[in-house]
Amino acid sequence: MVAPPDNDVLWAHALHFQHNGSPALCGVSVGVREGEILAVTGPRGSGKTTLLQCLAGLLPIQRGEVWFNSTPVHTMRSFSRERLRRDRFGWIDPVPLLVPELNVWENAALPLMLRGTGRRRARTAALEWLERLDIGGCARRRPDELTGAERQRLAVARALAACPTVLFADEPTATLHRSEAAQVLRTLTAAARSHGITVVLATLHPDVAALADRTVSLLDGRPVTTVQLPPVPEAETEGRPACSLSV
Numbered sequence: 001m002v003a004p005p006d007n008d009v010l011w012a013h014a015l016h017f018q019h020n021g022s023p024a025l026c027g028v029s030v031g032v033r034e035g036e037i038l039a040v041t042g043p044r045g046s047g048k049t050t051l052l053q054c055l056a057g058l059l060p061i062q063r064g065e066v067w068f069n070s071t072p073v074h075t076m077r078s079f080s081r082e083r084l085r086r087d088r089f090g091w092i093d094p095v096p097l098l099v100p101e102l103n104v105w106e107n108a109a110l111p112l113m114l115r116g117t118g119r120r121r122a123r124t125a126a127l128e129w130l131e132r133l134d135i136g137g138c139a140r141r142r143p144d145e146l147t148g149a150e151r152q153r154l155a156v157a158r159a160l161a162a163c164p165t166v167l168f169a170d171e172p173t174a175t176l177h178r179s180e181a182a183q184v185l186r187t188l189t190a191a192a193r194s195h196g197i198t199v200v201l202a203t204l205h206p207d208v209a210a211l212a213d214r215t216v217s218l219l220d221g222r223p224v225t226t227v228q229l230p231p232v233p234e235a236e237t238e239g240r241p242a243c244s245l246s247v
């Protein structure tokens with residue numbers, strides 16, 4: 001067993017994961033520093049979601065290690081992983097899973113109430129975040145009365161209202177129009193920075209990854225280092241295609 005570095009809030013070493021025998025992660029090691037926004041990029045099927053699910057304790061670790069601060073997640077039983085997720089982690093899906101029987105503020109307050117926060121305090125926190133996400137006016141509606149964009153804003157408000165230590169966002173704006181996506185991402189990253197929330201953000205898009213402090217790229221379940229070659233003087237580039245080198 002290798003000791004995790006002190007300054008990483010989340011640390012994975014030599015992670016391997018197979019879905020029904022089909023490899024999704026093949027020896028991924030990654031560290032996430034406290035308060036950092038880390039983007040995980042890569043084409044479809046490269047293992048982004050599987051990596052986030054392993055780091056968040058949603059999937060049991062098959063091989064390798066995941067540490068949250070000094071706690072080994074890879075040796076935890078499912079009950080302990082559930083408690084860790086409830087108390088310390090937040091999760092945003094590409095298409096939000098909402099409780100249809102609860103109204104908007106109740107959905108946003110749910111993670112806090114599951115942790116034992118009183119209804120009144122949870123409601124105050126939920127309403128505050130719904131306002132910041134510009135959907136305060138929808139607080140008493142049911143999720144099926146919202147547009148897709150409003151539902152995604154609600155999912156972001158719900159994740160932030162619980163003030164998680166680490167927020168996992170799996171393509172959180174995949175279903176939104178470009179301008180809508182940009183606004184939601186700005187709110188998400190600004191809120192994370194102002195509250196010291198560590199974010200692990202999976203995305204296909206380089207412009208989304210550009211909002212992060214650092215990027216890890218995956219290809220076929222393996223980390224890829226992209227080395228940008230230094231610019232070549234214009235006179236020397238005629239007839240030569242621009243290139244980067246992946247190793």
Ligand SMILES: Nc1ncnc2c1ncn2[C@@H]1O[C@H](COP(=O)(O)OP(=O)(O)OP(=O)(O)O)[C@@H](O)[C@H]1O
Nearest residue numbers: 019020022023024043044045046047048049050051
């Ligand atoms: N539940 C599952 N059962 C079987 N195979 C799966 C399952 N989930 C993912 N996979 C496979 O594991 C590999 C990695 O998938 P994963 O969803 O982690 O990649 P991704 O980069 O997040 O892709 P996308 O951008 O499409 O969400 C892919 O080959 C995928 O088909």
